Amino acid sequence: MLFIGDDWAEDHHDIAVMDEGGRVLTRRRLTEGVSGLEALHDLLGGYLPENAAPAEVLIGIETDRGPWVQGLLASGYTVYAINPAQSARYRQRTGAAGAKSDKGDALVLARIVAVDRELHRAIAADSDVAEEVKVLARAHQSLIWARQRQANVLRSNLREYYPAALSAFGQDLHGRDAMAVLGAEPGPKAGARLTPARVQALLRHAGRQRYLAARAGEIVEALHAPQLPARPGIEAAYTATTAALVAVIRELNAQIGVLQGQVEESFGRHPDAEIYLSQPGLGPVLGARVLGEFGDAADRYADARSRRNYAGTSPVTRASGTKRSVLARHARNRRLADALDLQAFTALSVSPGARAYYDARRSRGATHHQTLRALANRLVGILHGCLRHHTTYNEDTAWHTTTQNVELRAA
Incomplete structure (x- = not known):
């Protein structure tokens, strides 16, 4: 395996290459675009055996989009999108002086995929329609x-x-x-x-x-x-x-x-459009936003919890000693969070189950926004189940009760 750190800028990429023993093989600055990607292929080819699979090249980079990333994925490389906040914490671990450089950042990214790649998720390529x-x-x-x-x-x-x-x-x-x-x-x-x-x-x-x-x-x-x-x-x-x-x-x-x-x-041409449109509170525009931000790669989310965590609807628990608090997740995809919040609010008027869920949590003292986040979290889980089983939304199945009972309880 080769572990690559790619610190990208608008017009160039600083590359660091490490082997499985943690030895730095080379550092190089490559230009953005076709010529830079070709130079990267040539560079890596000099360190890989002839029978090596492209997937054995693991690349860490602080973005998940753009022509360069798409080129890396198309080449068969395994690409990890590293959150900049996480890479900054790794940088502090390797040096206390506060020094920072593009070459140093590339090396930090290489070390992340070499040592802690199981804590990160490789980018899964979405379909052309989803993109x-x-x-x-x-x-x-x-x-x-x-x-x-x-x-x-x-x-x-x-x-x-x-x-x-x-x-x-x-x-x-x-x-x-x-x-x-x-x-x-x-x-x-x-x-x-x-x-x-x-x-x-x-x-x-x-x-x-x-x-x-x-x-x-x-x-x-x-x-x-x-x-x-x-x-x-x-x-x-x-x-x-x-x-x-x-x-x-x-x-x-x-x-x-x-x-x-x-x-x-464009959204209407996606094979999952019917499933998204069946969800309460989602129309063509909100459905397109949710689909676009979640993507449609089949192996991106291992379970409903993973999808909720990515959406930012699941809370974060902080516990230390005798203190324990459950807080809203602020580090999240703002575009997706905005769409899911609108979906939850709209679902209150079209889904008896969503309305009953909202009223029950409000009666226990939760604020309006806390309850909307919880409802959005529940709706993300329902969407995940529908996508996994390739079925449209059903009110009774989603809320594990009959519509009549939900309406009576809400009344």
């Missing part, structure tokens, strides 16, 4: 987060010179109504001159079809309300800034819609 779903779902979610950041900037901007707009649109500053009205009249003076008929026309053009007159009346009433004015020059500057922010948010809305269609199309 496609993951890329699209992440891009879609990133745009949603970017839109929220821009909406927060817009809120701060309006607070400085146009508080009436905040009263008119509330928390939905990136929504259709706010974009229609603020896109046409971003300033308080023009907003105070808007008529119900004009606002109705703007809302209708933006796509609103129901409650036009009532919603237009609410907006006009809020925009016509007295407010403390900003200085004339300052007001003009803020008005121009609002117009620019509205244009950015509008474009983000459009691209989010485009990506959502691509996410749903």
Whole structure:
């Protein structure tokens, strides 16, 4: 066997090669890309016998994605994705002076896979469809987060010179109504001159079809309300800034819609899509996020507990002496955790079993967020069972009781 430490950067990789006896055979800096990967193959070929299998090359690297990692997996190497926090702890074990270098980090990664690889999990290659779903779902979610950041900037901007707009649109500053009205009249003076008929026309053009007159009346009433004015020059500057922010948010809305269609199309082509969509609280978008983050490699999760640990829904126990505490797991995949939290919240209204489980834990004193985490943990276990047995969700099987009894107990 050969043990390789790969400390990666944007344009290069620092490589350390160790043998089974712990002897450092070589250290090398390779360029990113095809030429660097070819150089790595040549380098390793000089230390391996002719009949050696590629899987006997064990590589530790602090990432699980990217063309370089995919190239390593395609070559047949066994690749371990090491958490940077874990490698930092190993570095402290090998030296107390606090020194750090890329070459030293590569050697630490090589030692991890040589000595403690059983404590880490090798990367399992997902299918092409799952990788496609993951890329699209992440891009879609990133745009949603970017839109929220821009909406927060817009809120701060309006607070400085146009508080009436905040009263008119509330928390939905990136929504259709706010974009229609603020896109046409971003300033308080023009907003105070808007008529119900004009606002109705703007809302209708933006796509609103129901409650036009009532919603237009609410907006006009809020925009016509007295407010403390900003200085004339300052007001003009803020008005121009609002117009620019509205244009950015509008474009983000459009691209989010485009990506959502691509996410749903890609997710629908995955063979496990039906199983994910059968789970309570999962639709095409949330289902795509969960599938993309979990992946579909058959041997990635040994059991439901492993999947829960990766999801970050299972708690962490800390015990020392007479003290023992059970805490939420904060080191986790943020994207997956966000999707599972939304699933748990949505499941409350569509699954009697989930609702009864939530109510029972709340009655024992758990907070709302603690209970949602526990419910998400339970739902991850149910999903694992469905995927393992290739079957869709069944309410009675999932909660080990009949639907009628669950409804009676919840009542």
